[in-house]
Amino acid sequence: MLNLPEPLRRLIWPSLSLVAGLLVLAAAVYYLKVWLRDRADDSGGQLLLLTEYREMVRRGQLSEEEFRKIKGRMAAALGVTPLREASISPTDVSPPVEGDTEPESEHRT
Secondary structure, three states, rough: OOOOOHHHHHHHHHHHHHHHHHHHHHHHHHHHHHHHHHHHHHHHHHHHHHHHHHHHHHHHHOHHHHHHHHHHHHHHOOOOOOOOOOOHHHOOOOOOOOOOOOHHHOOOO
C-alpha cells in the first residue's frame, strides 16, 4: 500500500465509503426522478385520451358503456380507481352556437 502517515491511512476507507454511498444515493435519486417523470408523462397522455373519448361520447361516436370499459382499463393500467361520473345524455349537450363550426375531421358519417 502507499506509504502514507497513519492518520491518513485511517481516513482513506471511511472517506471512500462516504463517496461510494453518495454516488449510490445520487444514482437512486436520478432513477427515481426518471421513473416519476415517465409515470407522469404516461398519465398525462392517458388523460388526453380519456378527454377525447369523452368528446366522442358527447358527439355520439362512442356509447357510455364503451366509454366506461375504456376508462376502467385505463384506470387499471395506471393503478387507480375510476371515479363514477354522471352520464351524458343527448339532451345535456347544448346546441351549437351560430357561426360555430366543427372541422371536417370531426363530422360523423
